[in-house]
Amino acid sequence: MIALDLLPGRLDVARLPPDAPVPGWVRGPFTAVVRTAGELSIVSSEVPSEVRAERGFRAFAVRGRVPFSTVGLLSGLCGALAAEGVSLFAVSTFDTDWILVRSADVARAVPAFRRAGSAVYGYPHRPALLLDLLDTLVADPIHDAIPAFLGMERAAYFEAKDPSAWEAFERGQLTHAAFCARMFADRRPVDPAGLTRAICTGWDLLPGMADVLDALAGRDVHVLSNYPEWWRLVAEKNRFEGRIDRWFVSSETGVRKPDLGAYLGAASALGRDPSECVFVDDRLVNVDAAREAGMCAFVFSGAAQLVADLSRVAILTSP
Numbered sequence: 001m002i003a004l005d006l007l008p009g010r011l012d013v014a015r016l017p018p019d020a021p022v023p024g025w026v027r028g029p030f031t032a033v034v035r036t037a038g039e040l041s042i043v044s045s046e047v048p049s050e051v052r053a054e055r056g057f058r059a060f061a062v063r064g065r066v067p068f069s070t071v072g073l074l075s076g077l078c079g080a081l082a083a084e085g086v087s088l089f090a091v092s093t094f095d096t097d098w099i100l101v102r103s104a105d106v107a108r109a110v111p112a113f114r115r116a117g118s119a120v121y122g123y124p125h126r127p128a129l130l131l132d133l134l135d136t137l138v139a140d141p142i143h144d145a146i147p148a149f150l151g152m153e154r155a156a157y158f159e160a161k162d163p164s165a166w167e168a169f170e171r172g173q174l175t176h177a178a179f180c181a182r183m184f185a186d187r188r189p190v191d192p193a194g195l196t197r198a199i200c201t202g203w204d205l206l207p208g209m210a211d212v213l214d215a216l217a218g219r220d221v222h223v224l225s226n227y228p229e230w231w232r233l234v235a236e237k238n239r240f241e242g243r244i245d246r247w248f249v250s251s252e253t254g255v256r257k258p259d260l261g262a263y264l265g266a267a268s269a270l271g272r273d274p275s276e277c278v279f280v281d282d283r284l285v286n287v288d289a290a291r292e293a294g295m296c297a298f299v300f301s302g303a304a305q306l307v308a309d310l311s312r313v314a315i316l317t318s319p
Contacts, residue, residue, distance in 0.1 A: 012053045015052050108313055199233070221243070224263070277295045
């Protein structure tokens with residue numbers, strides 16, 4: 001069995017002119033300097049932002065010494081990643097082989113290696129799961145319940161609303177009553193108690209998500225969402241206590257997706273490297289930002305696809 005060690009920390013791969021001197025910033029637990037007639041390539045943990053580089057890799061090292069006569073070892077590891085659609089940057093030293101993958105791909109690379117028969121050390125048994133709330137776990141009342149309460153079509157509501165009130169509400173800068181007072185640009189009155197009753201008719205779990213949550217029992221499951229103080233009503237209605245471990249909600253943190261701080265703050269609070277987290281959201285802009293932060297991330301398109309995605313990263317096992 002091949003044993004792989006996942007090194008802590010991030011690495012960047014920089015390109016400099018072929019005649020450039022080796023810079024003083026080259027440092028870290030793993031560095032590589034390769035000069036050819038066409039370039040100077042450097043792997044380092046601290047590549048300055050002004051230097052051309054591909055950034056955000058983590059390194060797997062083959063444990064022990066690999067004899068020069070060994071055939072097929074690197075090919076087998078690369079094939080496991082290729083089957084999962086994970087790109088890599090490989091470096092060989094005198095003693096062993098190193099495989100660098102982007103931080104956002106680590107959660108897919110680890111089970112790919114394990115399925116191929118390799119042991120991986122330095123990575124948890126399962127990554128933490130961070131789920132968006134609206135249109136991922138539960139239905140968003142903005143589609144039906146709120147327009148119906150207001151007696152308006154959804155498009156008319158969006159045309160008449162105050163353009164800044166909702167974001168302020170999501171950041172926790174407005175209370176429910178203050179949001180109702182500022183909901184419309186023309187400041188027409190909105191009954192706070194009536195709105196609460198109306199939105200509570202929404203927030204039903206999306207089809208299949210009750211079964212997904214049941215399958216996730218005992219896993220490390222959290223919510224990372226842009227939402228106002230209403231999140232507590234959502235949690236109460238759907239009896240999420242004991243099913244969702246922690247809530248990272250913009251009205252509590254003051255940070256909204258796709259700000260990278262939303263993802264990095266949640267990972268830090270969980271004591272996890274971002275590469276040890278999997279994020280799911282129905283909006284591609286939020287998924288792309290999670291990947292930029294170093295998380296594995298999937299676009300939500302339904303419960304069946306979510307089960308397939310979570311099986312790929314060993315959070316769930318396919319039925």
